[in-house]
Each structure stands twice: as structure tokens, then as C-alpha cells.
Amino acid sequence: MSQRIYAMPTDITGWTVPGVANVQFNWEYDNGRDKLLSLYEKGKNKQWNTNERIDWSIEIDLEDTAGMPDEYVPLFGSPLWDRLDRAEKNRVRHHYGAWLNSQFLHGEQGALICAARIVETVPDIDAKWYGATQVMDEARHVETYARYLHTKLELAYPINPHLKELLNNTLTDSRWDMTYLGMQIMIEGVALAAFSMIRDFTGEPLSKAINAYVMQDEARHVAFGLLALKDAYADMTQAEKTEREEFVVEASYLLRDRFLAREVWENLGFDADECVGYVNNHQMLGEFRKALFSRVVPNVKKIGLWGPKVQEAFVDMGVMQFQDMDPDESFARDESIAEELDRLMEQGRHREIRYMWETDAEQVAETIAVGIAAEEAGE
Secondary structure, eight states: OOGGGBSSOOSOSOOOOOOOOOOOOOOOTTOOOHHHHHHHHHHHHTOOOHHHHSOTTOOOOGGGGGGOOGGGSTTTTSHHHHHSOHHHHHHHHHHHHHHHHHHHHHHHHHHHHHHHHHHHHOSOHHHHHHHHHHHHHHHHHHHHHHHIIIIIIOOBOOOOHHHHHHHHHHHTOOOHHHHIIIIIIIIHHHHHHHHHHHHHHOOOHHHHHHHHHHHHHHHHHHHHHHHHHHHHHHTSOHHHHHHHHHHHHHHHHHHHHGGGOHHHHHHTTSOHHHHHHHHHHOHHHHHHHHHTTTTHHHHHHHTTOOOHHHHHHHHHHTOGGGTTOOHHHHHHHHHHHHHHHHHHHHTTOHHHHHTTTHHHHHHHHHHHHHHHHHHHTTO
């Protein structure tokens, strides 16, 4: 992607992360776990080409980026927002949408590099096989988001500092399980929830399709991480688990704060501190930021990293209500939505795509409204 579409100047065109990891070979080619081998088969069968599966002829209205109402813009309802005219509000929407999709793009490149690292370092041959399918998935996701930003939004932002710090922490650790934990459980877990919000709420067919198809892949990736880490952490000492739980806590706060979008407000010439204050107090966005952990919390619990520090952090963030959600149900829904979207896309029924899952969106909005009302009542 050319630097010309970046909203902010980039001082460098690359980023080098130092680190040394042990490359592991395994000669036991017939030693595989049934569930992981089944996931590997699915990974092979579900490969797709972004040039063929996605209808890139769909035009984007840059004055209505992401096809969502103003209420979803973090500054909505603030004195600053009320002072803006329609053209200025549309500019904010365009930049915020470009910033959000830029972070998806940079996160997918991080996932690409982490998946390649996993193939090198994981000790089990079945995990190496599946990891190889994920490398291809992530390359396709990078290609897709880069094309969307470059040819449709025509605007991009550099990597968010919080995401960059978490990627750095993940990649500089030489232990294979930390790569899994940082990427498969934490970063991709939050990404899945963010993708689902766009998929389920946007009225813009192209963005809906991109996020639905990427989610279909990402659900397999998170399931892969769950299978591998649940087995690995069952044999670890409490001291080893405690170290990983501390990583989960730090990663959770970095991922939460990543959505403050400070760099957008600075670039637009607003008072960044004032805007971050608006974002922190935006009730609907606050509920959405909690919902971002709907995939992370149950998965962290499932792999056995459920010590006091983790639970205290999740209580502090207001996300403990997700602890008993069933990841398999979410994965199945992601799969069915992508398949239904394929059917509608093949028939060119873009109007129906625009209003897909309207009932689900209304249910989520109602849940958020109930949460806000409860907070206001002090419950």
C-alpha cells in the first residue's frame, strides 16, 4: 500500500522486531489429535480467493463510511460533535472508519507473522499442519483489508501504539505458547468481536461481506489456539500459569485502550484529551468495548488461565458476564452467516445483504440499552 493514502505521516515503512525462537522439527508424522486434524481438513477445504468470493464492484459512499448511524461514532452526543456541520461529521466518520479498518489490516499482518512463527516453533506435527493453513488465511486477510482501504476508503492510518506494543510483547517472547496466547486468544479474540459488530450492524454490503468471510477463518484460528493451549497448560506448574495470566491481564488492558482512537482526534485537529474523555464516557461505545471481550473471556477460562489476577481484571473491565459463553456456538454462527452471505452474493441480492441479521442487531442494541439503563440506575 502506498504511503500516499495514510492520513498521518509514517516515519518508517517497516518495523523490525528482534527475537530468537527455537525451531522445532518432529519426525512423528502419524501422531495427530483427531480434533486438530479435523480442523486441519476444514482449513484446507475452506480456502477462498478474495478476487473471486468478494464483489469488489460494490461502490462505497465515503460520506456514510461503514453504513452505520451517527450514534456509533465515539464522539456522538458530545459538545464537539454537536458543533460540527454535516460535512465535518462525515469527515470524522470517514477517518474513524479508515482508522478502524487500518487496525484490522495491521493486526492481520501481525497474525500472518505469528502464524508463520507457530509453524516453526510448535512441537506437534498436527499443529504445524494446521498452522500452515492459517498462514495462507492471514495472507488473504491482509490482501483483502489492504485492497478495501486502498481502493474503497482511499485512506489509512498507521498502527495503533497499543496494538503495536502487544504485538511486540507477543513476538519478542521465544516460547511457542506465548505466540498462541497473544495472537490466537487475545488479539484474534477481540478482533472476532469487533468484526462481528461491523458484520451485524453495517448496512454497507462490501464491508459486511469482508468481515463475515474473515470471521469464518478467524473462528477456526481461535479454535486452534484453544485446542493447543488447553493441552499445554494442563501440564504446566502454577508458577508458569501465573506468568501467563499476568500477560493476559496486560494484554486485556492494551486491547481495551486500543479503541480510544487518540491518533484520529489528534490528526483531525481536535483536543485529543477532550475527545478521549468523550470516548471513555460514551455509554454505547462503553458497552461495545465490553462486548469486544465476549470471545476472549470464555476462551481464557477454557484454557485454564483463570487465577485471581485475571478474574480481578475482568471484573474491573466489567466483562465477567461473558465467562460462561460457549465458544462453539459462536463459531457455528460465524460459519452459517458466511454461508448465507455466499448464497445472497451469488444471486446479486445486495439489498437483502444490507438488511441481513436485522433482528440480531436489534437484540444486541436492546441488550446494550438495558445495560446502560442499569448503570444509570446504579444497579
